[in-house]
Amino acid sequence: MQVQLAQELIATSAGTRAEEILRRCVHCGFCNATCPTFNLLGDELDGPRGRIYLIKGMFETNEVDEAARHHLDRCLTCRNCETTCPSGVEYGELVELGRNFIEESKPQSSLFETFLLLIVPHFRRLRWLVRVGRLFQWILAPSLRRLLQPLKSVVLNVEPVLGETKVTLLQGCVQRAMTPDVVAHLADLLRKQGIQVIVHDDEICCGGLHLHMGREEAAKQFMTTYLETLYDEEVDAYISTASGCGVTVKDYGRLVGESRAEQLAARTLDASEFLSDFSFKPHPNVKRVALHNPCTLQHGQRVHGLIEQILERAGYEILPVRDSHLCCGSAGSYSLLQPALSEQLLQRKVAALEETAPDVIATSNIGCQLHLAAGANVRVVHWLTLLN
Ligand code: SF4
Ligand code: SF4
Incomplete structure (x- = not known):
C-alpha cells in the first residue's frame, strides 16, 4: 500500500x-x-x-x-x-x-470511560466497588451487573518449599479482585511439585487496560511501576493466569523498550506453557469440558492446544467447539463500552459452547470468564481450577 x-x-x-x-x-x-x-x-x-x-x-x-x-x-x-x-x-x-x-x-473520554480507568486497574478500588455494587445491583445496567460475582476469600499459601525453581505468579487486577482462588490454587499445585512461588501484594495493573483504550502515556507509567515492582533477576519464570494480562506483559520489550522489560517479557509464560509437561488428576464430578480459548491467548500470544493437552492428560474429554477462533465479545472494556455488539457475540459464543452439552465451560482469562458466566446456563470456570 x-x-x-x-x-x-x-x-x-x-x-x-x-x-x-x-x-x-x-x-x-x-x-x-x-x-x-x-x-x-x-x-x-x-x-x-x-x-x-x-x-x-x-x-x-x-x-x-x-x-x-x-x-x-x-x-x-x-x-x-x-x-x-x-x-x-x-x-x-x-x-x-x-x-x-x-x-x-483530540482526547475525548466519556464519564464512564474515565470512571473505568480510575477503578478497574486498581484491584482494591474494584473490590470495594463490587461490594457496594452488589447492594445496589437493581439500579445498574445489565452490562455492569455481570461484574458483580460473589467475592471469594481464599488462603494464598506461598510458604517456601525446597525446590530450586522459583516463579512469580502474575495475578491480574480484575482476577485478583474477583477470583483470587485461581492464583491460590495454582500456588498450591506448584508448591506440591516443589516449586517456590512468589506473589507480590503490591502488584499493580500491567497497563493493558490503558493501552487497549489508547492511553499510551498512562499505560507506560503503569508498565514502568509494574516492572520496578516485579522484576527480579533470580526468578525463573513469571506465570500469567489471565491471558489478557499475559499478552501485554509478553510485549513489554516493544512497549517499554529497556533490557529488564525484555527479560521480563521473555520469561513470562502463560500457565499452560509452564505446566505443559506436568500431569494432574481430574475432579470426580466433571468429565466433559467445552473450552473457550481467549483471543489474547490464541491470537495474541499464539499459544495453541496446550490447555487441551493438559486437561486431556488429566482425564477430561475436550469437546470440539465450532467457531472456536471467534471472540466472545468480552475484549477488555469492550463489553462495557460496546454492550450491544458484545451481547450479540456472547449469544453466539454461548450457543456454540453449550451445544456440545458440557459439564463445564473452561477458559483462561477473567474477562471472558465473567462475560461467559453472564450468558451461560452451564458453570464457567478457570481451567486451572480443574486440575487436582
Ligand atoms: S489480509 Fe487484510 S491486512 Fe492483510 S494484506 Fe490483506 S487487506 Fe491487508
Ligand atoms: S475486531 Fe476485526 S479488525 Fe478488530 S482485531 Fe478483531 S478481527 Fe481485527
Whole structure:
C-alpha cells in the first residue's frame, strides 16, 4: 500500500512504525473473513481492511477523523484478522498506534470511560466497588451487573518449599479482585511439585487496560511501576493466569523498550506453557469440558492446544467447539463500552459452547470468564481450577 505520511509525522517513531506496517498491506481483504465485527455488521469500515484505510488517512493528514474514532472503538482488538493475513500485517500494533494518535490529538473520554480507568486497574478500588455494587445491583445496567460475582476469600499459601525453581505468579487486577482462588490454587499445585512461588501484594495493573483504550502515556507509567515492582533477576519464570494480562506483559520489550522489560517479557509464560509437561488428576464430578480459548491467548500470544493437552492428560474429554477462533465479545472494556455488539457475540459464543452439552465451560482469562458466566446456563470456570 502506498503511504504519504503527513510532513509533521515523518520523523516520529509512531509515524515511521505506522508507515512500515501500512506498506505491508496489499488490500486483499482476506482478513475481513475472520473479523467478528465485519461478520456482524457487514460494513467495510467495521472490518480490518476498512479500519486500516481509516488509520492511513489520519497518518496522511495528521488529523483525527471522527469516523475512524467510531470504527476503531468498535474493533475488539481480538487480532483474529492477523491469522488470515498473507502479508503479516501487525494489525494489533497498528490499531494501537491509531488509537494513541486519536487520544493524543483530540482526547475525548466519556464519564464512564474515565470512571473505568480510575477503578478497574486498581484491584482494591474494584473490590470495594463490587461490594457496594452488589447492594445496589437493581439500579445498574445489565452490562455492569455481570461484574458483580460473589467475592471469594481464599488462603494464598506461598510458604517456601525446597525446590530450586522459583516463579512469580502474575495475578491480574480484575482476577485478583474477583477470583483470587485461581492464583491460590495454582500456588498450591506448584508448591506440591516443589516449586517456590512468589506473589507480590503490591502488584499493580500491567497497563493493558490503558493501552487497549489508547492511553499510551498512562499505560507506560503503569508498565514502568509494574516492572520496578516485579522484576527480579533470580526468578525463573513469571506465570500469567489471565491471558489478557499475559499478552501485554509478553510485549513489554516493544512497549517499554529497556533490557529488564525484555527479560521480563521473555520469561513470562502463560500457565499452560509452564505446566505443559506436568500431569494432574481430574475432579470426580466433571468429565466433559467445552473450552473457550481467549483471543489474547490464541491470537495474541499464539499459544495453541496446550490447555487441551493438559486437561486431556488429566482425564477430561475436550469437546470440539465450532467457531472456536471467534471472540466472545468480552475484549477488555469492550463489553462495557460496546454492550450491544458484545451481547450479540456472547449469544453466539454461548450457543456454540453449550451445544456440545458440557459439564463445564473452561477458559483462561477473567474477562471472558465473567462475560461467559453472564450468558451461560452451564458453570464457567478457570481451567486451572480443574486440575487436582
Ligand atoms: S482485531 Fe478483531 S475486531 Fe478488530 S479488525 Fe481485527 S478481527 Fe476485526
Ligand atoms: S489480509 Fe492483510 S494484506 Fe490483506 S487487506 Fe487484510 S491486512 Fe491487508
